[in-house]
Amino acid sequence: MKGRLGKSGIVFLALALCLSITGAGFAHWEKVVTIDGTVTTGTLNLEIISAADDDVGIDPGYTKDVADTTIVINPADPQKANITITNGYPSYEVYWHVTVRNVGTVPAALKVINTTAPECINVTAWDGLGEQIDPFSWGGTVDKYQKDYSGRIHVEQCAEQNATYNFTIEFVFWNWNEV
Amino acid sequence: MAEKRKVTNRVWLALLVVVLCCASLSGYGCSSQAMSPGSSLQQAEGKDPIFTACSCNDPTGTIDPGQDKDVGCCTCVIEPVVNPTNATVTIGNAYPGYECRINFTIQNIATEQVTITIVNVTAPSAISVIADPSLKGTILEQWDEADGFIDVQVNDLAAQSTTYNFTVKIDGD
Numbered sequence: 037m038k039g040r041l042g043k044s045g046i047v048f049l050a051l052a053l054c055l056s057i058t059g060a061g062f063a064h065w066e067k068v069v070t071i072d073g074t075v076t077t078g079t080l081n082l083e084i085i086s087a088a089d090d091d092v093g094i095d096p097g098y099t100k101d102v103a104d105t106t107i108v109i110n111p112a113d114p115q116k117a118n119i120t121i122t123n124g125y126p127s128y129e130v131y132w133h134v135t136v137r138n139v140g141t142v143p144a145a146l147k148v149i150n151t152t153a154p155e156c157i158n159v160t161a162w163d164g165l166g167e168q169i170d171p172f173s174w175g176g177t178v179d180k181y182q183k184d185y186s187g188r189i190h191v192e193q194c195a196e197q198n199a200t201y202n203f204t205i206e207f208v209f210w211n212w213n214e215v
Numbered sequence: 216m217a218e219k220r221k222v223t224n225r226v227w228l229a230l231l232v233v234v235l236c237c238a239s240l241s242g243y244g245c246s247s248q249a250m251s252p253g254s255s256l257q258q259a260e261g262k263d264p265i266f267t268a269c270s271c272n273d274p275t276g277t278i279d280p281g282q283d284k285d286v287g288c289c290t291c292v293i294e295p296v297v298n299p300t301n302a303t304v305t306i307g308n309a310y311p312g313y314e315c316r317i318n319f320t321i322q323n324i325a326t327e328q329v330t331i332t333i334v335n336v337t338a339p340s341a342i343s344v345i346a347d348p349s350l351k352g353t354i355l356e357q358w359d360e361a362d363g364f365i366d367v368q369v370n371d372l373a374a375q376s377t378t379y380n381f382t383v384k385i386d387g388d
Binding site: 069 | 307309377
């Protein structure tokens with residue numbers, strides 16, 4: 037019994053060694069060259085740096101100071117402008133003007149202008165879609181890194197009396213190569 | 216009967232010794248090739264194929280490939296003394312749609328032939344890395360060189376101000 041156990045042990049050892057040798061035989065000379073790459077992306081970031089409207093007293097196109105419009109840069113999202121119209125009336129119209137600067141590192145182009153204006157407030161924007169703005173950090177002339185956009189607000193007949201209208205205008209920019 | 220068992224045990228012992236000798240010889244066989252006195256220091260360090268050249272088609276200060284502005288940039292560096300088996304690619308200020316090509320040259324400095332068997336790319340989904348398909352199967356004798364390339368493209372999945380890493384392993388037997 038003792039002898040059998042001894043033999044089994046030797047057989048086991050021999051098998052284990054054979055397996056290890058087989059493994060060594062299959063192992064090969066590996067020669068690896070490696071390319072390690074790092075890609076760091078830039079930033080697409082634009083901000084409205086000034087916003088104004090042309091109703092600074094007498095209503096535009098009229099002879100009386102009745103309605104009032106204010107336009108301010110949204111402090112939480114400087115790509116938006118908040119507009120408020122008070123004491124408006126049908127056919128009241130006002131023009132808004134904003135200046136947008138590219139404060140990122142990638143050139144941008146205007147993809148679309150969105151507004152949350154209600155149905156009875158008609159907002160139109162001048163055609164600036166597709167215009168490119170280079171990063172401010174690149175320097176150059178002002179017209180390269182910031183653009184002026186204007187639009188018109190018109191109060192329609194369906195506007196409610198005694199109502200204050202608040203809405204936003206949002207500028208959506210994409211990286212310039214995909215617009 | 217006891218004598219027979221003794222003989223059998225001796226046979227097993229002899230077999231074991233033979234097996235052990237084979238194992239030892241096998242081990243020395245590998246080492247002797249790499250560490251023979253005639254081998255160069257580079258062979259001793261196992262640096263068989265090495266990078267001898269590496270460049271990118273969008274160096275700093277040039278218009279991005281396929282675009283009309285100089286926005287992103289790409290560099291490729293090899294350290295011939297410290298680690299010639301590694302090339303380091305750095306792409307900066309990239310954006311969706313950015314693409315560049317890295318060209319490189321591999322040389323076999325070992326005495327034995329090397330066959331490129333696997334070109335393995337590891338990259339996140341935000342970037343596409345495509346390695347030169349013609350590299351696989353290339354046979355390099357001593358001092359032979361092979362040119363290859365990788366194409367890198369940034370996808371729309373890429374986030375802003377983010378760093379992505381990729382690796383291309385070129386494996387040879």
